[in-house]
Amino acid sequence: MDWLLGLLGGALIGAAAAAMLLLNGRIMGASGILGGLLARARPGDWVERLQFLAGMLAAPLVYRALGGRIEVSVTDASGLLIAAGLLVGIGTRMGSGCTSGHGVCGMPRLSRRAWVAVPVFMVTAIATVALMRLI
Amino acid sequence: MMAAQTMRRAVALAAGLVFGLGLVISDMVDPARVRAFLDVFGAWDPTLIFVMGGAMAVSFVGWRVAERRSDALLGGALPGWPGDRVDGRLVGGSALFGIGWGLVGICPGPALVALSASGAPGFALFFAAMLAGMALWTHALARMGGRRAASSPG
Numbered sequence: 001m002d003w004l005l006g007l008l009g010g011a012l013i014g015a016a017a018a019a020m021l022l023l024n025g026r027i028m029g030a031s032g033i034l035g036g037l038l039a040r041a042r043p044g045d046w047v048e049r050l051q052f053l054a055g056m057l058a059a060p061l062v063y064r065a066l067g068g069r070i071e072v073s074v075t076d077a078s079g080l081l082i083a084a085g086l087l088v089g090i091g092t093r094m095g096s097g098c099t100s101g102h103g104v105c106g107m108p109r110l111s112r113r114a115w116v117a118v119p120v121f122m123v124t125a126i127a128t129v130a131l132m133r134l135i
Numbered sequence: 136m137m138a139a140q141t142m143r144r145a146v147a148l149a150a151g152l153v154f155g156l157g158l159v160i161s162d163m164v165d166p167a168r169v170r171a172f173l174d175v176f177g178a179w180d181p182t183l184i185f186v187m188g189g190a191m192a193v194s195f196v197g198w199r200v201a202e203r204r205s206d207a208l209l210g211g212a213l214p215g216w217p218g219d220r221v222d223g224r225l226v227g228g229s230a231l232f233g234i235g236w237g238l239v240g241i242c243p244g245p246a247l248v249a250l251s252a253s254g255a256p257g258f259a260l261f262f263a264a265m266l267a268g269m270a271l272w273t274h275a276l277a278r279m280g281g282r283r284a285a286s287s288p289g
Contacts, residue, residue: 002162006182009161010189016154017190018197023146025207027214028154030244035269048147053247055151060252062152063159072165072249074257075239085246085261087235089268090276092243095228096217099242100154102229103187108195112219120226121233128237129173 017104024048029101030056031092095121143209155248161186164248166240173237 017028026033026048033049060070075081092098095117097106102121106114158164163186171180201213236242241249241261249258 002180002182003185006161006163006185007189009157009159009163010186010191011193012153012157012160013186014190014193014195014197016150016157017194018200019146019153020150021194021197021201021207021213022204023208024143024150025209025211025213026147028150030242030247031269034243034247034266035273038266038270039273048144051144051147052151052154055148055153056155056244056247057151057251059152059155059159059248060164063156068159070159070164070252072253072255073167074241074249074253074255074261075166076255076257078257078260080238081257081260082264084235084238084241085264086268086271087231087238088242088246088261089235089265089270090272091228091230091232091235091268093228093269093272094276095225095230095232097229098232098244099187099236100244104190104194106217108191109198111217113217113221113225116221117225117229120229121236124230124233125173125237126175128234129170130176132238133174133176 013100013104017100020052021105027101027105028052029097029105031088031098032096032101035089035093091121139210146209154244157186157190158245158248159252161189164245164252166245166249168240169242169245170237170240173240 020026020028033052037046037049063070088098095102097114097117099121102111102114102117107118162168162182168180169183171178172183174180204213207213232242239261241258243265246258246262246265250262
């Protein structure tokens with residue numbers, strides 16, 4: 001069942017990316033949309049970004065209102081969370097994308113940069129988890 | 136003109152909602168689930184592959200349709216080609232992102248959705264640090280070395 005829900009959820013993510021692309025002419029990258037708010041952007045663009053982020057924040061509330069259950073668990077090690085957040089923030093801006101921008105959008109676009117970026121972050125993520133097993 | 140702008144904003148809101156629902160339904164909002172995928176030497180969980188496969192398949196169709204058009208349906212240009220340049224920033228940035236992703240199992244999209252899905256303080260802490268990291272890059276680190284950062288596609 002999990003793989004089916006994964007496929008279904010993935011298709012929704014892809015549909016959202018296709019809608020942003022074809023209707024608004026935007027690449028649906030979470031780090032780009034979020035990070036763009038911290039840079040200088042045009043005012044109209046600003047509202048569009050905020051609307052997208054508001055929709056994301058609303059998703060769990062809508063899902064629960066429809067009777068769905070969400071269970072998440074995250075580490076409570078503050079130092080680890082801060083280090084990870086800083087690395088993800090710096091890395092996604094420096095590398096111009098994350099799982100959604102390079103993965104969901106860039107790879108199906110057959111962008112050479114995305115086909116480099118995704119294997120790189122997959123490998124370092126897997127290596128990080130493997131190293132943490134040893135510690 | 137006014138109507139097109141309102142439409143664009145409505146599309147952005149709806150797309151954000153659908154993106155978020157996709158992350159919730161696929162359970163990618165749960166860092167433990169994502170880390171289980173990255174943990175190839177442990178009890179490996181392949182769910183993320185199905186999520187990425189489903190997302191990329193639909194997105195692929197979107198790009199093939201976009202290739203036949205010059206403009207977005209609600210006006211304005213479609214995204215320009217990002218270039219084929221593979222440089223230290225792309226590789227180094229992606230490597231750093233992967234390390235952070237591996238440490239706790241959270242990437243930017245799920246980081247936002249988890250904020251409203253859970254009251255666990257860990258998500259707020261991660262999110263604040265991530266924003267700080269983004270601002271740090273944009274306003275300080277990117278200017279070091281004399282080159283300005285290229286515009287970000289995602």
